[in-house]
Amino acid sequence: MKAPPEQNAGDYALEACNLGKSFGGFDAVKGVNLKVRRGSVHALIGPNGAGKTTCFNLLTKTLTPTTGKVLLDGKDITHLRTSEVARLGLVRSFQISATFPHLTCLENVRVALQSGHGKSFRFWSPISSVEPLNGQAMDLLEQVGLAESAALTATELSYGKKRALEIATTLALEPRVMLLDEPTAGMGHEDIAPITELIRKVSAGRTTLIVEHNLSVVSNLCERITVLQHGEVLVEGTYDEVSRNEEVITAYMGGVDAL
Numbered sequence: 176m177k178a179p180p181e182q183n184a185g186d187y188a189l190e191a192c193n194l195g196k197s198f199g200g201f202d203a204v205k206g207v208n209l210k211v212r213r214g215s216v217h218a219l220i221g222p223n224g225a226g227k228t229t230c231f232n233l234l235t236k237t238l239t240p241t242t243g244k245v246l247l248d249g250k251d252i253t254h255l256r257t258s259e260v261a262r263l264g265l266v267r268s269f270q271i272s273a274t275f276p277h278l279t280c281l282e283n284v285r286v287a288l289q290s291g292h293g294k295s296f297r298f299w300s301p302i303s304s305v306e307p308l309n310g311q312a313m314d315l316l317e318q319v320g321l322a323e324s325a326a327l328t329a330t331e332l333s334y335g336k337k338r339a340l341e342i343a344t345t346l347a348l349e350p351r352v353m354l355l356d357e358p359t360a361g362m363g364h365e366d367i368a369p370i371t372e373l374i375r376k377v378s379a380g381r382t383t384l385i386v387e388h389n390l391s392v393v394s395n396l397c398e399r400i401t402v403l404q405h406g407e408v409l410v411e412g413t414y415d416e417v418s419r420n421e422e423v424i425t426a427y428m429g430g431v432d433a434l
């Protein structure tokens with residue numbers, strides 16, 4: 176039988192090597208090895224308390240690991256700050272609370288563009304200095320289906336559209352590797368399909384890692400899935416592989432029909 180092609184570091188945009196995090200002696204994440212293939216959408220799933228958020232925060236440099244390394248395009252970024260890794264193209268989604276509720280969609284995206292250009296947002300910036308960003312901001316709103324909502328404030332948007340706005344502000348930072356934390360959390364059924372399609376669309380040409388509880392979104396979107404349990408990797412594979420794995424069925428859901 177022909178051997179599978181060798182993978183090399185260049186095949187992976189993001190890697191965790193023996194990643195660990197202890198909180199006061201409690202190992203929330205232990206010895207995690209994760210390789211996110213360039214151009215793929217990869218999910219991190221697991222039961223409550225499995226260590227997904229801690230792992231996500233380690234990868235996005237919001238937390239400093241107790242052990243191990245994080246590599247971006249093979250480069251060790253373990254000791255860089257979030258802002259430094261963002262400049263290298265690793266960007267995590269903003270939470271809804273991080274969008275400015277009383278600014279319009281256009282203004283929110285413009286703020287993100289300004290921060291991407293290395294300028295901090297100033298409410299007193301003369302309008303003439305930010306207007307050149309309007310075209311770019313409108314393009315981003317167009318990409319996420321919010322062009323017609325450009326003049327609405329974030330508070331006037333439905334929950335699903337707020338998430339789309341959050342994705343537009345993430346795209347404003349020109350991510351090559353995009354990390355999305357529970358993009359469908361708290362969403363009504365009607366918003367899940369459009370946001371899944373939006374993530375599929377904006378993931379094209381990028382590498383995406385998502386932490387997601389909704390398994391139908393994961394099966395729909397993700398080529399590879401890593402299952403965490405008790406802070407460790409239980410299994411990694413395609414959705415079909417992990418959903419048939421006995422250990423995953425027992426550990427993750429406690430029932431054969433659950434996945």
Ligand SMILES: Nc1ncnc2c1ncn2[C@@H]1O[C@H](COP(=O)(O)OP(=O)(O)OP(=O)(O)O)[C@@H](O)[C@H]1O
Nearest residue numbers: 198201202203221222223224225226227228229230
């Ligand atoms: N700052 C902290 N201090 C102490 N323990 C923590 C801290 N953050 C997380 N933990 C613990 O680490 C473990 C993993 O938590 P984490 O939030 O990463 O899991 P999770 O898989 O994201 O869970 P959920 O799906 O419920 O959000 C849990 O037992 C949690 O209580």
